Amino acid sequence: MMPLAAAEHFAGPPDWTWYILFYFFLAGLAGGSYVIATLLRHWGDRADEPAARLGYLVAFPLILVCPILLALDLGKPVPFWHMLVNTTTGAEGVNFKVRSPMSVGSWALLVFTLFAAVSFFEVLVRDRVISLPFADRAVRLLDGTVGMLWNVVGAALGLFIAGYTGVLLAVSNQPVWSDTWTLGGLFLASGLSGSAAFLGLLVRYRSDAQASAGVLTLSERLFALLELALIVVFAVTLVPARTFDDAFGFPWILLWLVVLAGLVPGLGGLVTRRLAVTPEGVTSQGTVAAQSALASVAVPTLILIGVLALRAAVIFSAQ
Amino acid sequence: MAEITPGKAYGFFTDTSVCIGCKACEVACKEWNQLPGNQPVFGDGYDNTGSLDSQNWRHVQLIDNVPDETLGAGQGKAWLMMSDVCKHCKQASCMEVCPTGAIIRTEFDTVFIQPSVCNGCRDCISACPYNVIGFDEHTNVAQKCTLCYDRLQGGMEPACAKACPTDSIQFGPLDELRQQADKRLAALHSQGVAQAQLYGHDDSVYGGLNAFFLLMDKPEAYKLPNAENAVLPSRNNPGGYLTGVVTAVLGVLGGLIALRRRRPPAEATPPESEGGEG
Numbered sequence: 001m002m003p004l005a006a007a008e009h010f011a012g013p014p015d016w017t018w019y020i021l022f023y024f025f026l027a028g029l030a031g032g033s034y035v036i037a038t039l040l041r042h043w044g045d046r047a048d049e050p051a052a053r054l055g056y057l058v059a060f061p062l063i064l065v066c067p068i069l070l071a072l073d074l075g076k077p078v079p080f081w082h083m084l085v086n087t088t089t090g091a092e093g094v095n096f097k098v099r100s101p102m103s104v105g106s107w108a109l110l111v112f113t114l115f116a117a118v119s120f121f122e123v124l125v126r127d128r129v130i131s132l133p134f135a136d137r138a139v140r141l142l143d144g145t146v147g148m149l150w151n152v153v154g155a156a157l158g159l160f161i162a163g164y165t166g167v168l169l170a171v172s173n174q175p176v177w178s179d180t181w182t183l184g185g186l187f188l189a190s191g192l193s194g195s196a197a198f199l200g201l202l203v204r205y206r207s208d209a210q211a212s213a214g215v216l217t218l219s220e221r222l223f224a225l226l227e228l229a230l231i232v233v234f235a236v237t238l239v240p241a242r243t244f245d246d247a248f249g250f251p252w253i254l255l256w257l258v259v260l261a262g263l264v265p266g267l268g269g270l271v272t273r274r275l276a277v278t279p280e281g282v283t284s285q286g287t288v289a290a291q292s293a294l295a296s297v298a299v300p301t302l303i304l305i306g307v308l309a310l311r312a313a314v315i316f317s318a319q
Numbered sequence: 320m321a322e323i324t325p326g327k328a329y330g331f332f333t334d335t336s337v338c339i340g341c342k343a344c345e346v347a348c349k350e351w352n353q354l355p356g357n358q359p360v361f362g363d364g365y366d367n368t369g370s371l372d373s374q375n376w377r378h379v380q381l382i383d384n385v386p387d388e389t390l391g392a393g394q395g396k397a398w399l400m401m402s403d404v405c406k407h408c409k410q411a412s413c414m415e416v417c418p419t420g421a422i423i424r425t426e427f428d429t430v431f432i433q434p435s436v437c438n439g440c441r442d443c444i445s446a447c448p449y450n451v452i453g454f455d456e457h458t459n460v461a462q463k464c465t466l467c468y469d470r471l472q473g474g475m476e477p478a479c480a481k482a483c484p485t486d487s488i489q490f491g492p493l494d495e496l497r498q499q500a501d502k503r504l505a506a507l508h509s510q511g512v513a514q515a516q517l518y519g520h521d522d523s524v525y526g527g528l529n530a531f532f533l534l535m536d537k538p539e540a541y542k543l544p545n546a547e548n549a550v551l552p553s554r555n556n557p558g559g560y561l562t563g564v565v566t567a568v569l570g571v572l573g574g575l576i577a578l579r580r581r582r583p584p585a586e587a588t589p590p591e592s593e594g595g596e597g
Contacts, residue, residue, distance in 0.1 A: 008539060008548040012372075012450040014441035039574040048578075075439015075459035082438045086420040095420050099553045102442050103418035159567040167559035171552045172445035173412060181558030185566030192570045215577045222573030226566065 009175035013319035019073035028191025030062035031162030051212030060120035101168040115154030163188030176318035179241035193223035194307035201300035224266025255313035262306015328428035330529030347482035372453030376464035405464035409526030413443035
């Protein structure tokens with residue numbers, strides 16, 4: 001019997017290119033930022049609240065760009081809402097297909113955007129950027145358990161948004177994508193890593209959030225380790241399907257080198273300093289501003305480029 | 320041709336042993352369905368349409384199966400010719416992933432993409448294991464063979480079957496076509512054509528194909544996945560989501576560890592504070 005491998009892939013490429021690449025990238029950052037913000041707010045110190053607010057502030061604008069990119073990628077952008085509503089004569093109604101990650105993802109994107117929007121405006125009200133009596137009353141509803149529940153459900157959706165894009169690729173008959181079950185986890189780990197780096201970059205510009213720089217640095221190291229492990233498993237799963245060369249051959253190997261370069265700061269930190277406080281004190285309050293531009297701007301930027309390169313390598317190599 | 324009745328399953332039986340590669344099916348399909356077609360591509364063979372896509376709903380594969388060395392009389396191999404088409408699978412990969420519900424099964428048990436519902440996401444293209452579906456640049460939706468849905472509604476057989484001069488493409492009720500295929504296979508085997516085999520006539524491939532074939536070589540030679548490799552996209556749902564869940568748990572755990580480990584115990588109560596209070 002011929003093994004499932006032999007890679008009898010006769011499927012044609014869907015030509016998902018730049019819009020989809022940047023959608024995957026931004027969805028990872030939006031979902032990851034919301035997750036990290038929730039961890040900081042509910043499991044961190046009181047000093048972590050400004051960084052948590054930063055996370056909620058960026059998650060909503062990032063996720064808002066996503067449906068625009070998705071609609072632009074459609075052949076017919078105007079009926080983008082057909083993802084949610086079936087217009088077939090005689091079968092009109094809500095579209096929700098559990099077996100189709102694109103269908104499930106469309107709903108998840110909609111609901112997560114709602115959660116991100118509420119958390120975004122909550123922060124604006126709490127920070128007094130918006131000052132309206134009814135807004136204050138509305139935000140008070142999110143105090144205590146209700147607010148925590150809202151954030152936790154939003155974070156669960158954020159985790160889904162950051163990772164389902166990988167499952168969407170796998171649920172196909174494309175070479176590389178359909179030969180592995182790792183892409184959902186890989187995109188999620190990469191999204192978390194990128195989000196920690198992104199927020200680490202932003203805290204440099206918000207002095208009251210710098211207390212959380214350490215936790216962002218440490219979490220980025222752990223997310224990078226998780227991402228590396230999943231890259232290894234991803235590569236291993238392609239071997240029996242004989243599509244390893246498709247994903248890692250030239251020119252894609254160049255993108256994978258960029259991916260690895262993006263992992264170096266996190267993994268390097270993990271190897272040299274593990275989870276300890278760094279000698280420079282980046283994990284203690286008020287030291288971010290004193291860091292060199294290389295450490296606080298170039299390193300997070302490199303990590304983000306690595307996150308983008310990972311998605312580019314996976315998306316383009318299979319097509 | 321008997322009356323075409325809604326509610327009955329119809330399909331194609333394509334007998335590649337009598338295909339002569341004339342492409343009358345391709346022409347008839349384009350004529351009836353008003354497909355503008357792509358620019359012809361002339362390579363080193365006789366195939367100038369390349370593959371099935373949004374403009375080629377029928378495509379004649381011309382496969383050079385002739386060995387370079389001369390063989391003895393009666394032992395030579397011929398060109399393989401096959402008029403390829405959408406298989407209208409019982410378990411259709413395209414239907415499984417389509418998020419809009421644009422891909423439906425018609426009253427004739429065929430698979431049809433509704434242009435008015437499709438929004439051109441192209442998920443079906445990545446799912447189709449036969450590379451049948453293409454993105455139509457003119458209409459901006461995914462398109463493929465409709466098994467001449469409009470002709471069936473008008474009681475007419477599909478244009479390609481009507482035009483085929485050798486009856487390589489036969490149209491009819493599925494149960495009748497299967498009986499014809501069995502007889503034809505038995506006849507070929509009795510003539511010593513041992514390599515002849517049916518593809519998609521039973522449920523071993525995607526639950527059965529409404530457009531099935533009599534092949535003169537193994538399926539892979541015609542770019543058709545064999546029964547072991549005929550798998551649905553949804554097979555990766557459980558593994559994909561499970562990996563996502565495990566990663567999510569580990570990711571959250573990583574975040575919590577980072578929150579606990581960021582400061583050494585000594586830093587929790589700064590010395591200067593203690594001094595001030597004292």
